[in-house]
Amino acid sequence: MPSLIDIRRRIRSVKNTQQITKAMKMISAAKLRRAQERVVSSRPYGSLLRKVLANVAAAVASDDNAGQNPLLVRRDEQRIMLIVITGDKGLAGGFNANLIRAAQRFGSERSGVAIKMELIGRKGRDFFRKRGADILADHVGLAAKVQYDDLAAIARKAMELYKNEEIDAVYVLYNEFKSVAVQKVALARILPLEIPEQTEPVDYIYEQPPIELLSALIPRYVELEVYRAMLESAAAEHAARMTAMDSASTNAGEMIEKLTLYMNRVRQASITKEIIEVVSGAAAAE
Secondary structure (H helix, E strand, O other), rough: OOOOHHHHHHHHHHHHEEEEEHHHHHHHHHHHHHHHHHHHHHHHHHHHHHHHHHHHHHHOOOOHHHHOOOOOOOOOOOEEEEEEEEEOOOOOOOHHHHHHHHHHHHOOOOOOOOEEEEEOHHHHHHHHHHOOOOOOEEEEEEOOOOHHHHHHHHHHHHHHHHHOOOOOOOEEEEEEOOOOOOOOEEEEEEEEEOOOOOOOOOOOOOOOOOOHHHHHHHHHHHHHHHHHHHHHHHHHHHHHEEEEEEHHHHHHHHHHHHHHHHHHHHHHHHHHHHHHHHHHHHHHHO
16 A cells, blocks of 8 residues: 555646646647637638639630649649648647548558658658658648748649649648537648639639639649648647647546545545554553
8 A cells, every 4th residue: 555655746746747737728728719810810711712713714714725734734643742731749639640540541542652741740750750651841840830931832842843743643631620629630632723613603804814813823722722721730739739638637637636535545544543553552551
C-alpha cells in the first residue's frame, strides 16, 4: 500500500497537469475565435469566385481555344501531387492521426501511381520522412500565422509542375472546420481544374475577351483553394486541441477525486491501526 506522502505527491502532480491543460484550452479557445472569423469571412469570397469563374467559363464555352489552357487539360493520373496539411504540434486528439491515415489510404487505393507529397506541418513531415515517402518539399510554421503569400507560392509551384506535365493531378488533404466539436477530413482535387457548371449564366459586359479573364481567374482560384484549406485546417486544429484539453482537464479532475478518496481511506486505515495498537498496548500493560 502506498504511503500518504506518495499519494499526496501524485495528487499534486495531477493538479499541476490539470492547470496546464486548462491553460492550453483557454489559449486554443482564444486562437480559435480569430481563426474561425478568418474561415467564415473567406467562404463567401470563395463561393463568389467559383460563381464568377463558372459564368466566364460559360461565356467562352463556344471558343475552340478555351480547352487549350494547360490547367484545364486532363491526363491519366499516373503522377499525383498530394498536399497534406497537418499540425506542427500534438495534443489535439485525433487531428493529425486521422490526416496521416487518410494520406496512407490515399496511396494504398492508387497502387502503381507515383505520389509526390508536399507536406505542410511538422507532424506530417516527421511521419512521412521516417517512412521514406517521395517528398517534394515540407513547410513548418505556416499554421502559426496563415499568410496568403506562403500558400500562394505552394499553389504556383503545383501549377508550374502541372503545366510542365511533371504531374497529372494535384490533391489537397486537410481537416475541414465544421464546428468546435466536429472536424472532417476533406480531400479536394484542385488540378486539373473542374469548373462548376452554371445553370443560369449571367450576361456580363466584358472589357477584355472572356478567354483572357478565364486564364487570369484560374490561377487565382487555385491559390485561393490552397489558402482556404490552410485556414480551415488551422481553425480545425485549434478546435480539436481545445476539445482535447477540455477532456483532459475533466479526466484530471476525476482522477484527483479518486486519489483524494483513496488517500482518505489510507489515512483512516492508518489512524485505525494506531488506535488498535494503543488499545492493545494499554490492555497488555494491565
